[in-house]
Amino acid sequence: MRQQRGSRTGVLPMTELPADFRAFHQLYRGRYIQWAELYLRSRAEAEDAVDDAFEQLYMAWPAVLQQKHPNAYAWKVVKNRTIDHARARGRRPTVVDTAAFEADAVRFAIDPIGELEEVLPIYQAIETLPCRQHDVIVLYCLGYSAKDVADLLGITEAGVRSTARFARRRLQEALEAETTGGKRR
Numbered sequence: 001m002r003q004q005r006g007s008r009t010g011v012l013p014m015t016e017l018p019a020d021f022r023a024f025h026q027l028y029r030g031r032y033i034q035w036a037e038l039y040l041r042s043r044a045e046a047e048d049a050v051d052d053a054f055e056q057l058y059m060a061w062p063a064v065l066q067q068k069h070p071n072a073y074a075w076k077v078v079k080n081r082t083i084d085h086a087r088a089r090g091r092r093p094t095v096v097d098t099a100a101f102e103a104d105a106v107r108f109a110i111d112p113i114g115e116l117e118e119v120l121p122i123y124q125a126i127e128t129l130p131c132r133q134h135d136v137i138v139l140y141c142l143g144y145s146a147k148d149v150a151d152l153l154g155i156t157e158a159g160v161r162s163t164a165r166f167a168r169r170r171l172q173e174a175l176e177a178e179t180t181g182g183k184r185r
Contacts, residue, residue, distance in 0.1 A: 021061050025054055028074065031152060034142060036082045045085055053081040072154030075135075125174035133167035136160055 017025075029050060036046035056077050057064055067073045126137055132153075139149045146164070150157045 017058065018061065020065070021058060024057075024074070028071075028152070029054065031144075031148075032078045035139065036078065036085075038138065038142070039082055040086055045089075046082075049082045049085040050078060052085070053078040056081065069154035071151060075153050079135075121175060121178045122171070125171045125178070128174060129167055129170060132163055133170065136163045137167045137171070140164060 032050045032053065033043070033046045036049045037043055040046045040049060053074075057074055064070050064073055126134060126141075129137060135153060136149055139152060144152070146157045146160045150160045153160070155163075
């Protein structure tokens with residue numbers, strides 16, 4: 001039985017769920033929705049995808065808690081559910097499709113086309129990053145600190161900073177290749 005949007009887990013009212021699951025849900029649901037909305041382009045779709053992920057997590061909750069890194073496991077479930085929702089609607093979730101057109105810099109620019117020409121290669125380069133680097137950079141772009149990103153992804157802050165450093169290098173190389181026409185300097 002599904003509850004109304006925002007309070008459902010799909011199986012029981014939130015008040016009947018284990019306290020540790022309720023706490024996890026309360027702590028992470030909003031963050032997961034913010035991330036999923038970036039890809040699904042709809043708050044309602046993001047909420048549905050994240051709520052489906054929480055249903056899956058609830059059904060396996062004892063096993064989730066036995067994982068070495070429960071947050072990392074939960075993050076993968078949320079990502080997969082978001083991708084599933086996008087595919088079910090015939091879309092491939094990408095940052096390029098959404099973030100570039102939502103950026104304040106583009107919205108309020110004197111020359112929006114020129115601004116897009118500058119911003120779009122960055123988002124395209126982000127899409128080429130390996131999975132972990134991609135997640136870290138996108139979460140940074142959403143305004144999360146290294147501590148928050150580490151918490152969401154179930155890795156250490158040092159791991160986040162290291163991953164971000166490698167991602168920035170790759171992005172810089174991709175953008176340099178873009179501006180030099182693929183030629184190395």
